[in-house]
Amino acid sequence: MLLRLAPSFALLVLLGPIFFGLWGTIEPAFGHFPALGSDTYSLEPFHKLFQRPGLGISIALSLWTGLGTTLVAVSVVAMFIAGWSNTKWFASVQQLVSPLLSVPHAAAAFGLAFLISPSGWLLRLVSPELTGITRPPNLLILHDPMALSLMAGLIIKEIPFLLLIVLSALPQSNAKRLSHIVRSLGYGRVMGFLYVVWPNIYKQIRLGVFAVIAYATSVVDVAIILGPTTPAPLAPRLVTWMSDSDLLVRFEASAGALLQLGVTATALIAWWLLEKFGAKIMKQIAVSGRRFQKDKAIRVISLITICLTSGVVILGLVILAIWSFAGYWSFPNALPSGFSLDSWTRSWSGLISPLINTVIVGISSTLIALIISLACLEREARTGNKGGSYMLGILYLPLIVPQIGFVFGLQSFFLVFDIDATFSALILVHLVFVLPYVFLSLSDPWRAWDKRYGQAALSLGHSQNSVFWNIRAPMLLRAILVAAAVGFAVSVGQYLVTILIGAGRITTITTEAVALASGGDRRIIGVYAFLQMLMPFAGFMLASLIPNILFRGKRDMRASA
Amino acid sequence: MIENSNGNALHLNNVQIVLNDKLLLSVNETVQAGEVLTLMGPSGSGKSSLLAYIAGFLDPVFVASGDINLNETNLNELPAELRKIGLLFQDAMLFPHMSVGQNLLFAVGANVRSKAERKTLVEEALEVANLSDYFNADPATLSGGQKSRIALMRVLLSSPQALLLDEPFSKLDTNLKAQIREFVFTEAKRRMLPILMVTHDEEDAKAAGGKVITL
Numbered sequence: 132m133l134l135r136l137a138p139s140f141a142l143l144v145l146l147g148p149i150f151f152g153l154w155g156t157i158e159p160a161f162g163h164f165p166a167l168g169s170d171t172y173s174l175e176p177f178h179k180l181f182q183r184p185g186l187g188i189s190i191a192l193s194l195w196t197g198l199g200t201t202l203v204a205v206s207v208v209a210m211f212i213a214g215w216s217n218t219k220w221f222a223s224v225q226q227l228v229s230p231l232l233s234v235p236h237a238a239a240a241f242g243l244a245f246l247i248s249p250s251g252w253l254l255r256l257v258s259p260e261l262t263g264i265t266r267p268p269n270l271l272i273l274h275d276p277m278a279l280s281l282m283a284g285l286i287i288k289e290i291p292f293l294l295l296i297v298l299s300a301l302p303q304s305n306a307k308r309l310s311h312i313v314r315s316l317g318y319g320r321v322m323g324f325l326y327v328v329w330p331n332i333y334k335q336i337r338l339g340v341f342a343v344i345a346y347a348t349s350v351v352d353v354a355i356i357l358g359p360t361t362p363a364p365l366a367p368r369l370v371t372w373m374s375d376s377d378l379l380v381r382f383e384a385s386a387g388a389l390l391q392l393g394v395t396a397t398a399l400i401a402w403w404l405l406e407k408f409g410a411k412i413m414k415q416i417a418v419s420g421r422r423f424q425k426d427k428a429i430r431v432i433s434l435i436t437i438c439l440t441s442g443v444v445i446l447g448l449v450i451l452a453i454w455s456f457a458g459y460w461s462f463p464n465a466l467p468s469g470f471s472l473d474s475w476t477r478s479w480s481g482l483i484s485p486l487i488n489t490v491i492v493g494i495s496s497t498l499i500a501l502i503i504s505l506a507c508l509e510r511e512a513r514t515g516n517k518g519g520s521y522m523l524g525i526l527y528l529p530l531i532v533p534q535i536g537f538v539f540g541l542q543s544f545f546l547v548f549d550i551d552a553t554f555s556a557l558i559l560v561h562l563v564f565v566l567p568y569v570f571l572s573l574s575d576p577w578r579a580w581d582k583r584y585g586q587a588a589l590s591l592g593h594s595q596n597s598v599f600w601n602i603r604a605p606m607l608l609r610a611i612l613v614a615a616a617v618g619f620a621v622s623v624g625q626y627l628v629t630i631l632i633g634a635g636r637i638t639t640i641t642t643e644a645v646a647l648a649s650g651g652d653r654r655i656i657g658v659y660a661f662l663q664m665l666m667p668f669a670g671f672m673l674a675s676l677i678p679n680i681l682f683r684g685k686r687d688m689r690a691s692a
Numbered sequence: 693m694i695e696n697s698n699g700n701a702l703h704l705n706n707v708q709i710v711l712n713d714k715l716l717l718s719v720n721e722t723v724q725a726g727e728v729l730t731l732m733g734p735s736g737s738g739k740s741s742l743l744a745y746i747a748g749f750l751d752p753v754f755v756a757s758g759d760i761n762l763n764e765t766n767l768n769e770l771p772a773e774l775r776k777i778g779l780l781f782q783d784a785m786l787f788p789h790m791s792v793g794q795n796l797l798f799a800v801g802a803n804v805r806s807k808a809e810r811k812t813l814v815e816e817a818l819e820v821a822n823l824s825d826y827f828n829a830d831p832a833t834l835s836g837g838q839k840s841r842i843a844l845m846r847v848l849l850s851s852p853q854a855l856l857l858d859e860p861f862s863k864l865d866t867n868l869k870a871q872i873r874e875f876v877f878t879e880a881k882r883r884m885l886p887i888l889m890v891t892h893d894e895e896d897a898k899a900a901g902g903k904v905i906t907l
Contacts, residue, residue: 687788
């Protein structure tokens with residue numbers, strides 16, 4: 132029975148690349164890489180690495196960005212959920228934020244850059260009427276040395292992610308009853324929620340928060356677009372070394388990848404201490420009996436912040452679209468003097484190949500992830516065996532170990548076996564990151580499905596397979612397609628993996644878009660970033676359209692049912 | 693319609709269900725063809741688990757022992773889909789992505805090959821349920837009583853050899869209850885099915901007219 136092998140296969144897909152990737156990083160980091168003619172171990176790569184100028188600042192930037200981003204994003208989400216759960220506002224914000232999850236990081240970062248840069252849209256909208264400015268001011272807003280733009284770019288994308296995992300934890304947290312009880316004791320809405328409900332929620336979303344820390348400490352694409360450059364945070368510098376034409380720099384880059392693992396681990400430990408400290412403080416305040424009833428200000432602030440961050444992403448996407456169709460557009464005009472398809476026709480020939488690559492890799496990795504996830508979940512349904520709680524940890528592992536820590540090692544491995552820059556290698560590595568999201572997105576609706584439908588069908592004499600194909604899969608088609616859209620969006624957004632494993636020979640819309648960042652042609656960047664955003668969006672559109680068409684006239688199969 | 697012609701019985705031989713080393717229930721009964729055995733008891737008494745054990749869906753947290761025999765066949769090792777045990781739940785559980793007619797066609801045995809014959813069987817069933825014009829209807833548009841009747845017809849079209857009822861009338865309006873109850877018992881008894889019913893409701897037990905075991 133093939134289903135029995137599904138969980139082991141999933142483990143192999145997730146853990147295999149991480150294991151071999153780490154191995155392929157550690158060996159050259161200690162000077163051992165026979166393929167490059169070095170068969171002895173040494174600390175030389177680390178010596179060289181630490182001689183790089185500004186390395187300390189790069190490390191500090193990575194830590195600062197990672198922890199700062201996470202702290203702000205988690206706080207905003209916590210305040211918002213504490214202040215607004217079970218309200219009308221909450222439901223509308225939820226609908227506003229959820230689609231933003233599918234926007235690739237790079238597209239959101241470009242959008243933000245086009246808004247806030249000195250010649251950006253925000254300033255154009257108010258100039259010269261309010262500012263009197265007729266020329267872009269000489270300010271270093273993007274690539275600022277404190278990495279504030281970088282953090283802003285990360286925060287606007289991590290808030291939707293955190294909000295979504297909080298929402299899926301909410302039903303298991305007894306939130307409504309507990310917050311009613313604590314409010315009837317006279318506690319303010321926000322503080323009461325934070326005292327009694329938040330710890331429950333936090334326990335469930337903790338792995339997700341770790342994933343945010345890991346991502347923000349090691350992000351490359353957003354850092355290239357928004358981050359400081361003199362020096363850059365550690366991860367983008369590593370990528371430069373990793374793509375150095377001098378193969379001997381690989382040793383140093385491998386040592387750097389290990390260093391990155393250490394930096395991320397340090398950030399995780401720091402966060403863990405922060406958790407302990409925070410819990411202790413909260414307990415102390417709680418037993419003091421202070422009620423914090425006047426929390427209107429903080430509620431309003433949290434709502435405004437959430438709306439503002441979502442608004443920035445949406446506005447950013449709008450400005451990307453405008454730039455891609457813009458004709459002549461001088462500062463400080465709020466809109467271009469004309470619209471044209473010039474940028475699109477000019478880019479078209481270069482777009483086709485990356486577009487096709489994106490679709491091939493995205494659809495293949497998503498399909499494989501979907502088959503593995505469905506097989507695991509179907510096996511679970513048939514045997515009642517959930518596979519223990521450690522499964523969740525393993526699912527999150529590829530999201531918590533920084534990509535740069537093992538993907539470069541994996542590339543070394545592929546290099547030795549001469550399969551680097553092949554579609555199968557790229558699809559395999561995309562799968563490592565697509566599978567967790569597909570599985571996590573599918574498992575909740577799959578497990579929530581009323582088992583009695585399956586029992587009814589079995590007792591009518593239908594086999595397990597017939598029940599799967601005729602009843603369960605069609606009834607859960609909407610969830611399956613949404614999971615597929617999530618998977619596709621994850622694949623489309625992969626930058627680092629694609630640039631390392633694709634080795635510049637397989638390019639996608641995302642790698643091309645980020646490569647344009649330094650060039651600064653806003654019209655062409657607009658085209659690429661707009662397309663980058665459009666592809667996941669198209670996936671989600673299909674995911675909602677297909678069931679609507681297939682199940683037209685079936686009331687209980689509507690989206691809300 | 694396909695009738696259950698053999699008129700055999702459902703035997704529960706020393707069936708015991710244990711949860712966490714605690715004996716939940718122990719039954720040693722035979723339900724004859726066309727008779728109803730009613731099990732009454734508070735929730736948590738294991739009565740629904742007994743139905744799940746007989747139908748082949750018992751959650752692995754329960755430990756069950758004892759033989760289930762249906763018409764000389766031992767069911768213990770048979771997978772659910774081969775047991776020929778019909779199930780009715782509190783809810784009708786009509787498949788929402790299929791029309792009423794498709795729900796019923798899905799139940800007709802694969803041994804009925806010809807399309808026309810399958811359709812005829814379904815149309816006959818719709819007539820019995822007094823819902824002749826509902827072949828293409830969306831199940832979501834049916835009333836509670838109509839859903840219950842279709843659910844019963846769906847079970848009967850699969851030619852079961854016994855029928856298990858898991859509080860099948862508890863969600864119906866009081867005025868509908870008696871009507872549906874009579875419909876279910878009449879149709880099931882006409883096919884000479886042994887029936888095992890689990891319920892909270894004294895009225896159900898009275899209407900069934902058979903032996904009542906209180907747990």
